[in-house]
Amino acid sequence: MVAMDLGGVGPAHETTDQLAVRRANLSRTLRHIRANGPRSRAAIAAATGLHKTTVSSLVEELLSRRLVRETGLERSGTAGRPGRAVALSPELGAVGIEINVDYLAVHACDLTGRTVVERRVGFDARRRDVEGCLDDLAAAADRTLAELADHGVTPVGLTVAVPGLVDVARGVVVVAPNLGWHDVPVVSRLAAGLDPALQVGVDNDANLAALAEYTWGVAAGTADLVYLTGSVGVGGGAIVDGRLLRGADGFSGEIGHLPVEPVGDPCGCGRTGCWETKVGLAELVRRITPEFAYGLGDGPVPDPRERIAEVRRRLDARDQAALEAVAGIGRWLGHGGAILVNLFNPRVVVLGGYFADLADHLIPAAQAQLTRLAMASPAARCHFVASDLGFTAAARGGAGAVIERMIEVPT
Structure with a gap:
């Protein structure tokens, strides 16, 4: 990206285009600080290619807007006086x-x-x-x-x-x-x-x-990734070349409603055989702890982690029915994952929600199914990883x- 330097253009004479350029330079400065941590004005100018006086003007505006703050002194190079470092503001x-x-x-x-x-x-x-x-x-x-x-x-x-x-x-x-x-x-x-x-x-x-996974998660910075929610419903977000894929109308990501079994179980969307009927949390609970199935009882609704804790207890006890049910869900997870891999060619599929909590049981079966069904060569084949952001992602x-x-x- 070519740096855009406004020099000493005054607010009274700025055209609409110049205002847009200044806004872009303010954003560029903020992004540089976010990516690199506290930096002096001189260091920002050297890294961005903007003139020092322009950077000083930009920083003063960012300070006035409370978007940045000044911290300790930082020396740029070996000569000259150190300058105050500028950091993102916690205000x-x-x-x-x-x-x-x-x-x-x-x-x-x-x-x-x-x-x-x-x-x-x-x-x-x-x-x-x-x-x-x-x-x-x-x-x-x-x-x-x-x-x-x-x-x-x-x-x-x-x-x-x-x-x-x-x-x-x-x-x-x-x-x-x-x-x-x-x-x-x-x-x-x-x-x-x-x-x-x-x-x-x-x-x-x-x-x-x-977006949270791309910014802070286990695969942060991976330019091509797919994230899968693991809750009652199953959704997905695709990051392609570093950008969220939204689709023509902004409705991409409803992958839980991929039809994987046309004569399968009814789904909450009104159709049958959707992927989430095979791998959603409601299906896991129905198969392993039917006494706690969704829609039963009049008391307080358990937190998802409570349901998963009971599933985990049965898995740890080597309950055969629980082990078989989770392995089956893992295979269906790999089945749908292979469709996504063939469509988007991501480097990684990040598992969120309950998928992450039970990743040690789900991933082996899911990865085996993905390996069998994905078209990519072994060198390009992606893998499943468990999110560490939990249910607050x-x-x-x-x-x-x-x-x-x-x-x-x-x-």
Whole structure:
């Protein structure tokens, strides 16, 4: 990328194009600091190719916007006086909230990526109507925004992660089968009760989790990866050449509804034989702990980790039925994974949610099936890895999306 230097152009004489160039230079400066850590103005100028006076002007604006702060002295080279290093500021922050069938997850962080608030609570979306779910989302947002502020971090934006098709531009969840949502205006509903200056967005949970994995996860920086959610529903996010693949209408990633068995079990989407009927958490629970199956009982809904802990206990006890069920799910995981590998040719398939918790049992069978069905040569064949971001990956990605926008559009 060629550096764009504005020199000494004054605000009163800047054209629209010049304003765009300055915004790009502000973003370029922020990205350099994020990638390389605290840097002096001279070091930033040398690395970006921008003129020193331009960098000084850019840094002053970023300081005034509280996007960066000055830290200790840093010497550039062997000659001259050391300059003050510039680092990303911890004063601004972002929130991500994921709503799923049986849990709410929140993640709040500052601009540096430092986690300030993170939690996951049991939640029964199927027993609440849409308005009730939105009320709970709003309450979780209010609480988390207040906690962030209590830690001295000013919230700039919030993104909600939803398991379904999302019209990101309109802020509408078009359909979320497992939640029973259709055409829900999440953004306008939440924004109505929040500070008007706060940026509010909504996106698909798997897309946001894929962005989190690409930024912070076990395969961070891998230019071609696929992320799979492992919850009641199964979704996927694909990073292709370092960018999230959204599709023509922004609806890519509903891979849980790949038809893998046309005469198979009914799915929540109304079709039969979808991949998530073979590998979703509801299927795992039904096969191994049917007494705790989804839809049974009137008490509090168990957190997904509670269900998985019981499955793990039976696996550790070498319960034959449990071992066979997980091996079967692993094979179906490899079956669908092979379709994705043949489509996208990723370097790695990252397993999230319960897939990650049971990766030691799932991956051997899944990898064997992938090896058998994928078309790529052995040298190019990708592999499964377990995420270490847990069930808060999508919430973390939601906060990350806000931070990315702060860096992309610092004005």
